[in-house]
Amino acid sequence: MTNAAPSVLVTGATGGIGRETAQRFVREGHRVAIADIRQDAVDALAEELRTEFPGADVLPLELDQSSVPSVEAAAEAVRGWSGQLTTLAVVAGVLQSEGVPVTRLPVEEFQRVHAVNLTGPFILAKHFIPLIPTDGTGSIVMVASYWGREAHPLYAAYCTSKAGVISLVQVLAGELAEDGIRVNSVAPGNTNTQMHQKHLRDEAAELGITFEEMRDKHWSTIPMRYAGEPHVISDAIFFLASDQASYITGATLDVNGGVVMS
Numbered sequence: 323m324t325n326a327a328p329s330v331l332v333t334g335a336t337g338g339i340g341r342e343t344a345q346r347f348v349r350e351g352h353r354v355a356i357a358d359i360r361q362d363a364v365d366a367l368a369e370e371l372r373t374e375f376p377g378a379d380v381l382p383l384e385l386d387q388s389s390v391p392s393v394e395a396a397a398e399a400v401r402g403w404s405g406q407l408t409t410l411a412v413v414a415g416v417l418q419s420e421g422v423p424v425t426r427l428p429v430e431e432f433q434r435v436h437a438v439n440l441t442g443p444f445i446l447a448k449h450f451i452p453l454i455p456t457d458g459t460g461s462i463v464m465v466a467s468y469w470g471r472e473a474h475p476l477y478a479a480y481c482t483s484k485a486g487v488i489s490l491v492q493v494l495a496g497e498l499a500e501d502g503i504r505v506n507s508v509a510p511g512n513t514n515t516q517m518h519q520k521h522l523r524d525e526a527a528e529l530g531i532t533f534e535e536m537r538d539k540h541w542s543t544i545p546m547r548y549a550g551e552p553h554v555i556s557d558a559i560f561f562l563a564s565d566q567a568s569y570i571t572g573a574t575l576d577v578n579g580g581v582v583m584s
């Protein structure tokens with residue numbers, strides 16, 4: 323792999339969708355900076371990727387995307403590593419700790435979710451845009467959610483944070499179009515990761531049913547009748563970052579098995 327290879331930063335890289343995204347970009351010959359909150363987890367993923375893809379150029383980074391100093395340090399590390407960044411892929415996100423009405427949702431919880439899911443993408447964009455090439459090859463891809471498309475009672479913090487991402491992407495797309503930098507997002511539906519499984523476990527406990535019963539009940543509401551595997555989202559992220567999406571900017575691509583039609 324040469325230094326002329328395109329480079330990407332993937333946040334939330336050790337999570338279900340992030341890991342699949344990092345693998346996809348490595349497989350396609352990109353230099354990949356993998357960032358997540360735990361250094362030991364990104365180091366372990368870097369080792370896995372180097373073993374699976376000998377010669378891969380992987381930079382593990384400890385990153386809290388809600389923290390300005392942490393993002394600044396990551397931007398400096400990426401500048402030293404590759405000098406520029408072809409694609410910023412903002413995948414990290416957190417779910418609200420529980421589903422409760424606004425009257426019972428602590429302000430601190432609302433702010434925690436927004437800090438990671440919305441302020442984080444803003445801080446990342448602010449500090450990484452200067453590294454993105456303006457020759458038409460650069461782009462930003464963020465991960466929103468179908469819960470940012472439609473309201474889900476009891477999840478005010480999460481829904482509004484993801485609706486904000488969809489808006490942020492449009493604002494950035496307008497600001498950066500003249501520089502040749504495209505900005506898009508993917509809005510996943512139910513995706514079979516730790517995040518989705520924890521949500522099912524919590525709901526099952528609340529209803530006093532088993533995980534399998536809850537999963538079947540939940541998945542039966544999806545028109546395609548199953549949750550997507552993480553690669554369906556990383557495929558969409560890769561597509562939006564690729565030249566095949568050269569005239570797409572400000573878009574949010576729904577990848578959800580039709581769940582918004584249920």
Ligand SMILES: NC(=O)c1ccc[n+]([C@@H]2O[C@H](COP(=O)([O-])OP(=O)(O)OC[C@H]3O[C@@H](n4cnc5c(N)ncnc54)[C@H](O)[C@@H]3O)[C@@H](O)[C@H]2O)c1
Binds near residue numbers: 438
């Ligand atoms: N799984 C789903 O059903 C689903 C549905 C819609 C949207 N999403 C979105 O997809 C994205 C990925 O979710 P996932 O399902 O892979 O979840 P996941 O929990 O497996 O992964 C999320 C990753 O983000 C990391 N992270 C959390 N806070 C961070 C921070 N402050 N800085 C950096 N990294 C941080 C976590 O450590 C974790 O590795 C999230 O933005 C999520 O909101 C997921």
